[in-house]
Amino acid sequence: MALATLSISGDKALERMFKRLTGPEILKITRASVNKAMTPVLTTARKEVSVKSGDTKRAIIKKAVVYKREGNVLGMVGVRRANFRSTQKGEATSNLEHIIELGHLIVKGGKLGAGGRVVGFVPPRPFMLPAWRRNREKMQRRYAKSMENGVHKLAAKGGFKA
Numbered sequence: 772m773a774l775a776t777l778s779i780s781g782d783k784a785l786e787r788m789f790k791r792l793t794g795p796e797i798l799k800i801t802r803a804s805v806n807k808a809m810t811p812v813l814t815t816a817r818k819e820v821s822v823k824s825g826d827t828k829r830a831i832i833k834k835a836v837v838y839k840r841e842g843n844v845l846g847m848v849g850v851r852r853a854n855f856r857s858t859q860k861g862e863a864t865s866n867l868e869h870i871i872e873l874g875h876l877i878v879k880g881g882k883l884g885a886g887g888r889v890v891g892f893v894p895p896r897p898f899m900l901p902a903w904r905r906n907r908e909k910m911q912r913r914y915a916k917s918m919e920n921g922v923h924k925l926a927a928k929g930g931f932k933a
Contacts, residue, residue: 800921805846808914809833815902830865
């Protein structure tokens, strides 16, 4: 995936404003843009997951994490895993997404290697990777548009026209 770049030319006052921008202002715009860009993958993954129970669908979430020290924003779409905090809050969790996505062996008679034997295989039913592949260009367009809108809002707040 190509890295997003931002270049500004023309208005000298606008260029000076961007040089004065602090890291938190830029990270705030970037985090919102990353979060908005991941929405198509989230909705497609929820539609594609092939399980009868809705727990796995509800457990698919998006999250944008800001690493302030490095100045990076990481966007993730995945399944919320069960932990103490999520069970206390009553959030939908699933620990089976990798079994659905990648498939698994059917073992009878104990654990494999400890007396158990393989009697079958459940084929994979991928939903996360196809959702990402199907929406890759859409994510990039949404990210670029959201960054552009964020820059315009920030410029207007500073009294500039972008």
